[in-house]
Amino acid sequence: MEMRERLLEFALSLPEAWEDEPWEGDTVAKVAKKIFVFLGSPDGFTVKLTSEAHGHAMTVEGAEPAGYGLGKSGWVSVPYSKAPGFEVLRDWVEESYRNVAPKRLVKLLDGQA
Template sequence: MRAFALGLPEAGEEFPWEESVIKVNKKVFVFLGVEEPTERWRPGFTVKLPESAGHALAVPGAERAGYNLGRAGWVWLPFTGDLPDPEVLFDWVEESYRAVAPKRLVKELDARVGGPAAD
C-alpha cells in the first residue's frame, strides 16, 4: 500500500507524530501508522473516503477516524482481520488522493490510468 501511494503523482512520505503519512501538496491522504504498534497506535491505516466511507466502514474493525476526522469522511481500517482484496484497498488510497490532491495532479493521474482526462 505504501509503494502504491508513493507512486501517485507528487506523493511523498513524512513522519510527523512518529507516524508514517503519505502527502500530496502538503496534505495527508494516507496515515500508515507506526512500525511497532503501541497501546496508542494499532496496526492499520486511515484514508479520506468521500464516496466509499460506508463501504469501508463495513469492514470488520473499521471505524470513523478520531480527532473529528471521521466527520470529513476519514476512515481507519485495521491491517489485521478480514480486509478486502488489495485492489479495493488501492482504490481507497486513490480515492483519498483524489480528495486532497490539486486538480492538475488528478488530471495527471487520469492521464496515466486512462481516466476522464485522457480523452
C-alpha cells in the first residue's frame, strides 16, 4: 500500500472523518465539513500543524507553506519522497485533525467522551 493510501486510511479511522473530492481528482479527509488533510497530489499531502511539528515539517526537503494563503494558518505541504516515516506523517495527520475537529470529537479521540 502506498503512503497516500495509508494516510487516507488512517485519516478516515478518526472519529467522524469522511472522504470527499471537492475538486476533481483532489481527495481530502474532512471532519464536521472541514478539511483536515489534502491528499489529492500523488507527490505529497497538506496538513494544518500548529505545534513544534510545523517547524519539523518545514525542515523536510521540498516542504512549503500551502498556497492560497493557507500557509499563514499553519498549513504545510510535504512531499512523500523526502518525508520522515509513516509514524511521523500519521502524527501530523492526527494533529491536523485535532486543529480542525470540534472539541467533542477531540475528547472522543482522547477517550474522554
